Amino acid sequence: MISTLLRVLGQEYAGPVRRTVALMTATALVEGLSYALLVPVLRALFGSTPEDARPWLATFGAAVAVYAVLRYVSDRSGFRVGTTMLHGMYERLGEHLARLPVGWYQPGRTGEVSVLASQGVLQAMGVIAHLLAPFISACVTPLTIVAVMLAFNWQMGLAALAAVPLVAAVQLRAARATTATDTERVERERAATGRVIEYLQAQPVLRAGGRTGERFGLLDDSLKELRRASHRSTISALPGVLGLAVTVQAVFTALLALGAYLALGGHAGAAEVLAVLVLAARCADPLLSLAEMSGGIRAARAELTRLEDVLATKPLPEPREPREPAGHDVVFDAVTFRHGERAVADGVTLSVPEGRRLAVVGPSGAGKTTLLQLLARFYDVEAGVVRIGGVDVREMDTAALMARIAIVFQDVYLFDGTIEENVRLGRPDATDAEVRAAASAARLDEVIERLPGGWSAHVGEGGALLSGGERQRVSIARALLKDAPIVLLDEVTSALDPVNEAAVHAGIEELMAGRTVVMVAHRMGTVRRADHVAFLDAGRVVEQGSHDELLRRGGRYAAYWDLSLAGAAQH
Numbered sequence: 001m002i003s004t005l006l007r008v009l010g011q012e013y014a015g016p017v018r019r020t021v022a023l024m025t026a027t028a029l030v031e032g033l034s035y036a037l038l039v040p041v042l043r044a045l046f047g048s049t050p051e052d053a054r055p056w057l058a059t060f061g062a063a064v065a066v067y068a069v070l071r072y073v074s075d076r077s078g079f080r081v082g083t084t085m086l087h088g089m090y091e092r093l094g095e096h097l098a099r100l101p102v103g104w105y106q107p108g109r110t111g112e113v114s115v116l117a118s119q120g121v122l123q124a125m126g127v128i129a130h131l132l133a134p135f136i137s138a139c140v141t142p143l144t145i146v147a148v149m150l151a152f153n154w155q156m157g158l159a160a161l162a163a164v165p166l167v168a169a170v171q172l173r174a175a176r177a178t179t180a181t182d183t184e185r186v187e188r189e190r191a192a193t194g195r196v197i198e199y200l201q202a203q204p205v206l207r208a209g210g211r212t213g214e215r216f217g218l219l220d221d222s223l224k225e226l227r228r229a230s231h232r233s234t235i236s237a238l239p240g241v242l243g244l245a246v247t248v249q250a251v252f253t254a255l256l257a258l259g260a261y262l263a264l265g266g267h268a269g270a271a272e273v274l275a276v277l278v279l280a281a282r283c284a285d286p287l288l289s290l291a292e293m294s295g296g297i298r299a300a301r302a303e304l305t306r307l308e309d310v311l312a313t314k315p316l317p318e319p320r321e322p323r324e325p326a327g328h329d330v331v332f333d334a335v336t337f338r339h340g341e342r343a344v345a346d347g348v349t350l351s352v353p354e355g356r357r358l359a360v361v362g363p364s365g366a367g368k369t370t371l372l373q374l375l376a377r378f379y380d381v382e383a384g385v386v387r388i389g390g391v392d393v394r395e396m397d398t399a400a401l402m403a404r405i406a407i408v409f410q411d412v413y414l415f416d417g418t419i420e421e422n423v424r425l426g427r428p429d430a431t432d433a434e435v436r437a438a439a440s441a442a443r444l445d446e447v448i449e450r451l452p453g454g455w456s457a458h459v460g461e462g463g464a465l466l467s468g469g470e471r472q473r474v475s476i477a478r479a480l481l482k483d484a485p486i487v488l489l490d491e492v493t494s495a496l497d498p499v500n501e502a503a504v505h506a507g508i509e510e511l512m513a514g515r516t517v518v519m520v521a522h523r524m525g526t527v528r529r530a531d532h533v534a535f536l537d538a539g540r541v542v543e544q545g546s547h548d549e550l551l552r553r554g555g556r557y558a559a560y561w562d563l564s565l566a567g568a569a570q571h
């Protein structure tokens with residue numbers, strides 16, 4: 001477990017971890033030895049001269065004091081190393097998540113990653129701070145006591161020593177028996193958490209569709225499954241816990257019987273037997289706590305494996321020697337990309353000269369948004385090349401690529417901050433005047449004037465306090481502020497109210513001016529503003545040309561508009 005932790009986090013933590021383990025082992029040894037001093041204390045107390053116990057009692061007191069100091073130091077060290085490693089893991093995970101391809105963040109990941117990043121990391125990293133010291137103590141203290149027992153009474157010591165492999169075997173068997181049910185319980189926990197997050201996020205949709213009960217049924221089923229899995233996991237752990245308790249008690253009883261036999265036969269003094277039995281009793285507690293601890297360690301190990309899996313997910317490769325594009329024209333050259341088995345881009349070849357606008361049109365699911373995502377390198381193409389200024393986007397430094405592209409998506413995500421902070425995200429070092437100018441060009445100033453608090457108005461989580469059109473305006477202002485030479489637009493499909501529609505159109509017009517634009521267009525009005533149109537179906541470019549040309553041709557593109565205009569007229 002520790003070696004896995006070090007493998008994940010790096011060897012720079014190996015030194016402090018080794019020192020902590022050594023300190024904890026020394027503490028457990030001193031603990032065992034201080035118990036051992038009970039033997040001469042008891043022997044003296046029950047002997048003919050009880051005052052002989054005084055120096056032993058003083059030594060016992062000193063040993064307990066040393067143990068207390070060591071315990072404090074080793075616990076502190078465990079806590080410190082644990083906290084440092086926890087921070088290290090957060091940093092490592094954070095950095096890695098930031099480097100993973102944007103395409104990795106599919107809807108189901110929200111629940112998975114949020115559980116992993118909160119309770120998963122805490123559980124995996126809590127091992128050093130909370131479980132390591134008791135675990136080492138549970139293993140080392142009884143062994144020290146057994147060694148001491150051997151020194152005082154070899155018969156009883158040997159009997160206790162013989163019990164060590166027996167206790168270890170029972171413990172291992174118990175751990176194996178619960179592994180399967182533990183894994184199932186963790187999986188169910190995960191599924192239930194995912195369902196809870198989905199249920200909360202989907203409240204507006206569910207309420208509008210009157211489907212709250214149905215989805216709650218799914219959540220409820222998932223919670224019931226979790227309850228059943230927890231029950232199974234507890235039941236399967238019971239024989240192990242009971243088995244260990246019975247074994248430990250049986251060993252203790254056997255030692256008691258052996259002690260009585262030795263004392264009655266005159267082979268050992270009563271005080272000696274009593275002292276050895278007190279020591280044996282001291283072994284029982286840590287041994288019994290092993291069962292409980294091993295459950296915690298197994299859970300932590302499972303979380304660590306999951307963390308390792310996420311950390312092993314490869315980020316998109318960065319070029320060793322990044323190239324600078326010469327210009328801002330965009331080319332899709334025989335691009336192929338698949339989601340699973342399905343080809344979403346199938347040999348797409350398109351080009352957009354610098355400063356010109358390409359509109360991608362087509363039925364839902366044709367792969368239009370995917371083209372924008374391939375250009376911004378959310379994913380890497382399977383075959384073919386996407387080029388900007390003659391350079392393959394895979395040969396460009398990711399930060400340099402992102403600096404060249406401004407994106408306005410359909411679903412705008414705003415952070416729970418002020419409007420100003422959200423606009424500034426486009427270019428954090430922009431001056432106030434530049435931020436104001438971008439906002440005004442995106443017609444966001446009208447919105448700000450209306451809001452109580454103006455620029456400092458909070459937008460709520462995900463921008464919930466703004467309307468869809470207002471969120472679009474923030475997103476356009478962000479893109480304008482970024483002032484990137486290439487603009488990717490995914491036009492909103494849902495209708496905006498006329499005021500927002502006009503504002504958004506005006507903002508987009510500003511944004512497109514003089515830039516290379518690739519836009520997914522759903523409205524005829526938008527397509528008319530493009531220089532070139534590509535009609536996409538099932539990942540293939542079926543037709544391309546100017547809007548008027550394609551309409552005159554009377555092919556798929558013309559039929560598509562006929563159908564959508566007829567549909568719109570009916571509404």
Ligand SMILES: Nc1ncnc2c1ncn2[C@@H]1O[C@H](COP(=O)(O)OP(=O)(O)OP(=O)(O)O)[C@@H](O)[C@H]1O
Nearest residue numbers: 106339340344362363364365366367368369370371
């Ligand atoms: N992360 C994903 N995993 C699996 N399949 C996906 C993923 N993202 C998109 N797809 C699938 O790829 C296909 C193309 O999706 P894309 O979003 O590019 O289509 P689109 O033409 O933009 O559609 P729309 O106009 O409805 O937004 C769709 O069938 C979609 O279901």
